[in-house]
Amino acid sequence: MMTAELAARINSILASLILLTAFGLLVQRRIYAMLNIFAWQGLFLSISTALVGYVSNLQHLYVSAFLTLTLKVFVLPYILYYLIVKLNIWREVEEIVNIPSTMLIGILLVILSYHVTTPIREMSVLMTRSTLAVALSTVMLGMLVMIVRKKAVTQIIGFLAMENGLFFAATSATYGMPMVVELGVALDILIAAFIFGIFFFQIRTTFDSLDLGEMEKLKEHD
Amino acid sequence: MTIAFVLGTSLVGAILLAFIGDRRFAPHVNILCSLVTFAASVVLALEVYNSKSVILWQDLLFVDSFNVFLTVITSFVSFTTALFSHRYMEHERELGKVGHYRMRFYHAMYQLFIFAMLLVLLTNNVGVLWIAMELATLATVLLVSLYRTPSAVEAAWKYFILCGVGIAQALFGTILLYFAAEKVLGAGSNALLWTNLIAVSGSLEPTVLMLAFMFFMVGYGTKVGLAPLHNWLPDAHSEGPTPVSAVLSGLLLNVALYALVRCKALVDGATGTHQAGNIMMGFGILSILVASFSLLRQKDIKRMFAYSSIEHMGIATFAFGLGGPIATYGALLHMMVHSLTKSAIFFTAGNASQMSGSQEMTRIKGLIKGNSPVGWGLMMGVIAITGLPPFGVFASEFLILTATMKDAPYLTPLFLLGLAVAFAALFRKTMPMVFGRPAENQKTIRISHLPVLLHMGMVLALGVYLPSFLNDWFHTAAKLLTVR
Numbered sequence: 001m002m003t004a005e006l007a008a009r010i011n012s013i014l015a016s017l018i019l020l021t022a023f024g025l026l027v028q029r030r031i032y033a034m035l036n037i038f039a040w041q042g043l044f045l046s047i048s049t050a051l052v053g054y055v056s057n058l059q060h061l062y063v064s065a066f067l068t069l070t071l072k073v074f075v076l077p078y079i080l081y082y083l084i085v086k087l088n089i090w091r092e093v094e095e096i097v098n099i100p101s102t103m104l105i106g107i108l109l110v111i112l113s114y115h116v117t118t119p120i121r122e123m124s125v126l127m128t129r130s131t132l133a134v135a136l137s138t139v140m141l142g143m144l145v146m147i148v149r150k151k152a153v154t155q156i157i158g159f160l161a162m163e164n165g166l167f168f169a170a171t172s173a174t175y176g177m178p179m180v181v182e183l184g185v186a187l188d189i190l191i192a193a194f195i196f197g198i199f200f201f202q203i204r205t206t207f208d209s210l211d212l213g214e215m216e217k218l219k220e221h222d
Numbered sequence: 223m224t225i226a227f228v229l230g231t232s233l234v235g236a237i238l239l240a241f242i243g244d245r246r247f248a249p250h251v252n253i254l255c256s257l258v259t260f261a262a263s264v265v266l267a268l269e270v271y272n273s274k275s276v277i278l279w280q281d282l283l284f285v286d287s288f289n290v291f292l293t294v295i296t297s298f299v300s301f302t303t304a305l306f307s308h309r310y311m312e313h314e315r316e317l318g319k320v321g322h323y324r325m326r327f328y329h330a331m332y333q334l335f336i337f338a339m340l341l342v343l344l345t346n347n348v349g350v351l352w353i354a355m356e357l358a359t360l361a362t363v364l365l366v367s368l369y370r371t372p373s374a375v376e377a378a379w380k381y382f383i384l385c386g387v388g389i390a391q392a393l394f395g396t397i398l399l400y401f402a403a404e405k406v407l408g409a410g411s412n413a414l415l416w417t418n419l420i421a422v423s424g425s426l427e428p429t430v431l432m433l434a435f436m437f438f439m440v441g442y443g444t445k446v447g448l449a450p451l452h453n454w455l456p457d458a459h460s461e462g463p464t465p466v467s468a469v470l471s472g473l474l475l476n477v478a479l480y481a482l483v484r485c486k487a488l489v490d491g492a493t494g495t496h497q498a499g500n501i502m503m504g505f506g507i508l509s510i511l512v513a514s515f516s517l518l519r520q521k522d523i524k525r526m527f528a529y530s531s532i533e534h535m536g537i538a539t540f541a542f543g544l545g546g547p548i549a550t551y552g553a554l555l556h557m558m559v560h561s562l563t564k565s566a567i568f569f570t571a572g573n574a575s576q577m578s579g580s581q582e583m584t585r586i587k588g589l590i591k592g593n594s595p596v597g598w599g600l601m602m603g604v605i606a607i608t609g610l611p612p613f614g615v616f617a618s619e620f621l622i623l624t625a626t627m628k629d630a631p632y633l634t635p636l637f638l639l640g641l642a643v644a645f646a647a648l649f650r651k652t653m654p655m656v657f658g659r660p661a662e663n664q665k666t667i668r669i670s671h672l673p674v675l676l677h678m679g680m681v682l683a684l685g686v687y688l689p690s691f692l693n694d695w696f697h698t699a700a701k702l703l704t705v706r
Contacts, residue, residue, distance in 0.1 A: 119429045120401065139394060143387055155383060162390050169394060173401045178411040181349030185393070188356045192386070195360055199367075199379060206372045215376040 007055040008127045014048040015131040018168060019110070022141040025161055026106055027099050031153055032090045035077055038157050042072030045164055049171050052128055061176050067186050068167060076160060079193050083200055084153060089210060094151055102148055109140040120173065128172040135172050138165030152203055152210040156196050163189055224269060225279045228262045228293065229340050231255055236333035243326040249308040252329050256301040259336065263297040266290060271691060274698075276417065284346040284417055287698040288554075292480055293343050295558055299472050299565050300336045302673040306569050307332075307465035309670050313576055314463065319369050328368060328463070335361040335469065339477045348414045351481055352389070352396050355445065358474060359385045366462040377457035384454040385445060392441025395485070398434035402427045402492075416484065423491025431492040438485040439501055445478035447532045448505045448539060449512035456516075459528035460581065464572025467524055471531045472565035476557050479535060483542050487703050490545075499543040506540025507633060509533065510640035517647035522581045523571045526651060527564065530607060533644050534560045540637070541622040542703075544629050550700040552621030555688075559614035559681050560607075566677035567603035570596050573669050578661060583651055588660030597656045599674045604652045606681050608645040614684035 021041035028034045046068040053061025084090040096102065113136035121129050142165055145158030163185075170177045177185075203210055235255030242248050267290050270277060276286045285293070311328065314320055320328065338358035345351050359382070367378035400414055406422050407413040419426075440451065447455040459467045482502075489498045513533035520526035534556070541553035573596045578586040590597030606613035619641065626634050684692075 116433065119433065120398070123427065123430070124401075136394070139390065143390075146383060146387060152379070159383070159386050159390075162387070166390060166393050166397070170397050170400075173397055174404055175409070177349060177397065177400060178409075178414060180347065180411055181353070181396075181414070184350060184353035185356075188353055188360065191357070191360050195363060195382070198364065199375075199382070202367060202370060202375050203379065206370060206375045212379070215372075215379070 004055060004127055007051060008130075011048055011051055011128060011131060014044050014051070015134040015168075015172075017044045018048070018164070019134050019137055022138045022161060022165070023103070023106060025145050025157060026102060026141055026148070027096065029093050029096060031084060031092050031094065031151070034154060034157055035080055035084070038080075038161060039073050039077040041161060041164055042068060042077075045168055046073060048131075048168070049176070052171055052175060055127060056175055058175055060179050060182075061171070063179065064167075064171070064176050064182055067182065071186055071189065072160070072164060075190075076193055079197060080153065080157070083197055087200060087204060087210065089153065092151075094149065094154060096148065102144070106141055106144060109144060110137040113137040113140055124173070126172070126175060128175070131172040132169060135165050135169035138162070138168060141165075150212050152196075152200055152212055155212070159192075160189070223279070224262055224266045225277065225283050225285055225344060228259060228266055228297070229283070229337065229344060231259045231262060232333045232337040232340060235259075236330050236337060239333055240326065240330035242329075244322045248325070248329050249304075249311070252332060253301070253304045253308065255333055256297065256304040256336065259340070260294075260297040260301045263290075263293045267294050271695070278346070278417070281415060281417075282346055282350075283344045285344065286702060287695055288484075288702055289343045289480065291554070291558070291695055291699065292476060293340060295561050296336070296339055296343065296473050296477065299561055300469060302676055303465050303468050303472075303565060303569075304332070305670060306468070306572075306673040307463075309668055310464055310572055310576070313667055320463075324368055328365065331361050331365050332465070332469075335365070339473055342477050343480060346415045346417055347411065348396055348399060348416065348419070349411075352393055355392070355442070355478065355481060356389055358477070359389065359445070362458075362462075362466065362470065362474070365466045366458050368463055368466075369461070371461070373457075374461040377454075377461035381454045381458040384451075388441050388444025388451060390441070391437045391444075392481075395434045395437030395441055398430055398437065399485075399488075402430040402434070419488055420491070423488050424494075426488075426492040428493040431489045432497060435485060435489040435498050435501070438482060439505065442478050442482040442485070443505060443539075446475055446482060446535050446539065447509075448536060449509040449532065452509065452512070452532050455532060456525045456528040459531070460522050460525035464524070464568055464575075467528070467572070468565040468568035471528065471568060472561040475531060475535050476561055479538060479542075479557065482539070483703060486542065496545065499545045502539050502543030503630065503633070504543075506536045506538075506543055507636055507640070509536025510540065511636065514640045514644035514647065517644055517651075520647075520651070521583060523575060523583050523586060523655070524568065524581055526583070526648075527567055527571060530644065530648065531560075531564055533640065534564070534607070536640075537619065537622060541625065544622075544625055545704055546625060546629060547697075547700050547704055548621055549625035549629070550703050551696050552618050552625060554696045554699055555614070555684070556618035556622065559618055559684055562677045562681050563603060563606045563613070563615060566674045566681075567600065567607060569674050569677075570599040570603060573667070574600060574655065576667050577664050579663065579665065583655060585661065586655045588658045588664070589656045591658075592660035592664045593666070593669070595671045595674075596669065599671075599678065600652065601656045602678050603674075604648050606678065608648050609641060612682065612685045614681045617685050617688070
């Protein structure tokens with residue numbers, strides 16, 4: 001039997017790994033490597049959820065961990081892998097302007113997340129309470145990925161990383177949302193996956209590339 | 223039971239239409255499904271009105287005076303839009319803009335979208351509300367890119383990404399809400415039911431709820447199209463097919479605002495302060511100003527009216543933020559008349575651009591000479607939407623203005639400035655389109671005038687005389703939302 005303290009420590013390590021992968025997604029330039037990092041993030045998230053389920057003895061967290069494992073580690077990365085092979089962009093390298101300042105903004109977001117979640121950390125009695133800030137950071141960093149990246153695929157990975165952060169937040173704040181909600185959210189993500197799959201092809205055929213820099217038609221003209 | 227029927231029809235309709243595909247009677251099935259949904263929602267409204275209480279269906283769905291009136295509007299406008307879309311899409315097909323496969327997709331997704339919106343309104347579970355809201359987005363993104371032109375694909379992508387980010391914030395808000403509710407109501411789905419939450423709102427932790435509200439505000443605010451989160455809206459409204467623009471603008475924005483207002487009522491109950499309301503007022507007034515000044519520089523007709531939607535959603539958000547019975551009453555009325563007027567405007571704008579072969583306003587000329595119902599329809603629509611009497615928008619804006627002068631007099635000049643600029647901009651741009659000589663290459667097309675006539679007739683009627691049942695309704699709903 002694992003002591004609660006040990007479990008909390010392992011969970012903290014997992015949380016820091018998730019944060020590390022979130023930063024990795026921010027600055028990794030190769031699309032294929034980014035996909036790998038995303039799958040790792042899903043794996044850490046899934047282990048963490050299962051661990052919390054084991055310690056708190058809540059069965060539904062196992063289901064949630066299993067859901068994360070299949071969806072975030074296998075299904076979604078596989079769909080994305082299939083798409084980038086099919087679209088022949090898996091070798092592509094993306095230019096990111098000014099990595100240091102992007103990192104700096106990321107760090108500021110993490111500090112902001114810690115600040116925002118302070119009242120909740122103080123109120124909560126759960127073993128996972130200290131990881132809520134990491135969860136919010138992951139959401140924020142995912143958002144940052146979507147802002148600084150200019151390719152459709154990388155924006156989607158940022159979007160999915162954000163969802164990872166939200167799942168993590170649900171586990172750390174409340175030991176998971178009710179089952180109905182988690183299943184529904186998972187379903188929505190799956191539908192979203194199919195939609196962006198269709199989108200990649202639409203963008204590709206209309207713009208000849210997946211570079212969103214090409215999209216500049218819809219701006220306010222003077 | 224009726225409540226499940228309201229929801230079920232559109233879901234069954236979506237599946238049915240996916241199989242029917244592009245047969246000749248598909249538009250009729252689409253109209254029929256919407257009509258049945260509308261009829262069922264009227265029956266539901268009568269039930270609620272007569273019993274004067276909340277109706278539950280197995281804890282999953284619930285109806286009170288607030289969401290039932292939105293349900294009726296939603297199903298009504300979706301019915302008239304289905305009616306309008308029949309001829310409109312037929313013409314788009316003749317132009318070769320959509321094919322066989324895309325028409326099947328269009329009809330099925332249209333019904334799925336209606337289903338998602340009704341689910342947002344009727345569900346009792348805050349988590350399910352979020353899921354349905356995301357479903358509504360997902361159902362419409364590919365409708366926005368239906369024509370597959372570069373700008374349509376770009377608009378849809380922007381819509382998908384920005385609303386995806388926005389709605390993720392709302393999910394974080396939901397998690398925080400659950401965190402607070404779980405302490406009072408215990409773990410499990412029970413802690414996410416509106417009916418339970420409202421009952422215990424006084425004992426929920428105020429700081430957590432305030433934090434949750436910030437996330438709801440950003441999340442659902444993105445979907446309402448409030449400035450500065452509105453970037454997706456003009457693109458999505460101008461690039462999608464006109465029936466989709468009409469339902470996005472007339473219904474989806476309302477539905478997102480509904481979610482926000484529910485959250486606000488809950489947060490007000492917990493904090494006992496006016497903080498949430500102040501935030502909404504700020505977003506509202508900013509949207510009114512940003513949108514009305516953007517109206518001045520628009521060139522595309524649908525894009526211009528999309529900005530006008532941002533302005534009106536700003537007005538409603540501002541009024542809900544003000545709180546108090548008069549402002550809330552005004553906001554509810556405003557949601558209703560805006561929804562009716564704006565969808566009518568989109569119908570006529572769609573017809574006008576089909577006649578002229580372009581959405582650019584400089585190429586749309588002399589509509590009244592060319593086709594007087596379309597021309598007058600657009601003119602009446604603009605008169606109504608800018609808030610001139612005797613139309614319903616005047617009544618709601620007047621109520622909101624009175625409440626503003628009483629509760630927040632320092633904001634009155636800003637509010638009036640926004641209204642005045644929007645008035646000037648819309649009139650300046652509409653006049654050349656409706657009056658004058660028609661362009662030489664103007665086409666004659668087959669148009670169903672019934673939807674516009676119905677909508678404008680109702681807006682006019684609401685401005686002149688508010689039926690007593692509607693009055694009661696708004697009063698009960700306003701009371702429901704302002705109880706502290």
